Amino acid sequence: MIADTLSRFVAQADEGTDLRTSDYPNTFQELKMKVSFGQGNYAKVPWIAIVSYGQEVQKGIYPVLLYFKSSGILILAYGISETNVPEVDWQAGQSEPTIAQYFRDEFQSVPERYGQSRIRNIYRVADGLDFKAMANDVEGIVAAYRDEMKGRAQGEFEESTELESYTPEDAIEDLFVDRQKFDLMLYLLREKKNIILQGPPGVGKTYFSKQLAYALLGQKDPDRVGMVQFHQSYAYEDFVQGYRPSGDGFQLRDGIFFQYCTKARQDFSRDYVFIIDEINRGNLSKIFGELMLLIEADKRGTDWEIPLAYSSGPDERFSIPENLYLIGLMNTADRSLAMVDYALRRRFGFVDLEPGFETDQFKEFLVRRGTDEHFLDRVINRLMIVNQRIAEDQANLGKGYRIGHSFFCSLPKGHSLDLAHYRRIVQWEIEPLLREYWFDNPDKAESLIKELMLVD
Incomplete structure (x- = not known):
């Protein structure tokens, strides 16, 4: 098994064009295995590392296989973080x-890198690579690592409960977006502190927002990512502060966002992210109130403290901490909603999420799960035709109403996308959407449904 992984790793490194690592094994002999070909640009020294016992590639010791391509050698080393x-x-x-x-x-x-790590084995590419022998060497250094780490005092590994690092490269493995666009989103979030991800139904806005948040934090830490969903009845008292029934009377209680701001303020050395799903479903001016001022990037921190609507006096003040970032999510196909308040709009950066059917990542995602490639080409072709028809209907619909890719990505474990499963998705999830879109033109909706059902 590990021999096959090593062979594939070398082949992908030699090709020098594909950075993806999502379908490599995550473990080896119950220890974590990490593979890297670089972030954004192809690395000069791709690597495979085995880490555990509280060690990480950014800080720790671990067995590592390093491919120094320019020198034509692979080195199995006693790795030391740089x-x-x-x-x-x-x-x-x-x-x-x-x-x-x-x-x-x-x-x-x-x-180029990793000069302080010590050498266990050297393999010259020109001499030919015996991957079975390399696998035996890897098993040997991992066994030495396991014995050595288990023999140490438990107190040395108190940091083992720390969360792993999370990079943009980790985030985009299952997102159908290129690294350049993702980096631009991260930059906008850091600079503006508030962004809105908007797109048609099914483009994976919620999932995307979580990965974007973890990439900003540098760790996959759910404790530092809060979330709420707005609706038509949501109010300032729910979000910020207000009186609620309590016993025989009413009590002033802090809303969810007030509480989250307090949490972030008390941990100022680390960043926090707050996600607002369906942000355009609420009355935004009513919900945010005086926070419309405080959410601005240059109005954060104690210098801009102001009294809230329910403050007991002018000395009781509130501010939004500088280490808190907001991500709003907006469905562009919701007919029932008005445009986002313009006062709020200028305080957020807006990012469009597109259907990912045309991306290589979407196709590879489903093929890796056993979907027949020829069948998938037919599916993608039909979906793109239907999305083109939706986008062309500028009078009633447009690009914001297209069908998203995530309808086809939530497959049961071990299942591929076959014809029967595909047709069920179309019948139960997409057909009602199309009938709603063209409620005044049922014949057009019917023709597009037939197109998607692959009825030729």
Whole structure:
């Protein structure tokens, strides 16, 4: 198994065009396995690392296979993090040369990276690679790692409960968007502090917002990502502060956003994200009240504290902390809603999420799950035709009403998208949508439904 993984890793590294790692195994012998070909640009030294016992590639020690492509060698090493100095050190491999020493002696140069890690094995690509032998070597260093780490005092690994790092590369593995656009979204969120992700039904806005939030935080930490859903009855008293029945009378209670601001303020060294689903379903001016001022990026912090509607006096003030970021989600196909309040609109950056049927990631996502590629090509073709018809109907619909890809991504575990499953999705989820779109033109809706059902 690991031999096949090593062979595939080298082939993908040699190709030098594909950064994706989502379908590599996540574990090896019950330890975490991580693979990297770079972030945004292709790495000069792709790697496979085995990490556990509280160690991470950013801070720790771990067995690692490094592919120095420009030198034509792979090195299996006693890995040592470069980003942060690890709190522990290898006991094994102390007598072995470092990668920096080897490069100095062999090539009279310095390695691109990982110079302090010590060498266990070297494999020259020109001599041919025996992946079974390499697999045995990997198993050997992992066994040494396991024995060494288990033999240490438990107190050395108190940091094992810490969350793993989460990068933009991790985020886009299952998002049908390119790295450049995702980076622009992250930049906008950091600069503006408030963004709205808007798009047609089924483009995965909720899922996307969570991945964007984790990428901003640098960790997959649900405790630092809050969420609420607006609706027509939602009010300032629910969101910020207001009186609620309590016993024989009423009591002033803090709303969910007030509470979350307090939580973020008390942990100012770390960022927090608050997601508002269906943000355009509520009366935004009524819900936000005086927070319309405070959510602006340059109005954050204690310098801009103001009394709230229910403050007991002018000295009781409130502010939104600088480490809190807002992500709103908006369905562009909801006919019942008015445009977003213009006063609020200028305080948010707006990002369009598009249906992902045309992306390579969508096709690869379903093919990896066993979907027949020829059948999938037919499905994609029909969906794109229907979306084109929707976009062309500028009088009643438009691009904001197109069908999203996520209808076809929530497959039961171990299932592929076959004809029967596809038709059920169309019948139960997409057909009602199309009939609503063309309620005054049922013949057109029927023809498009027939088109999607693959009835030729």
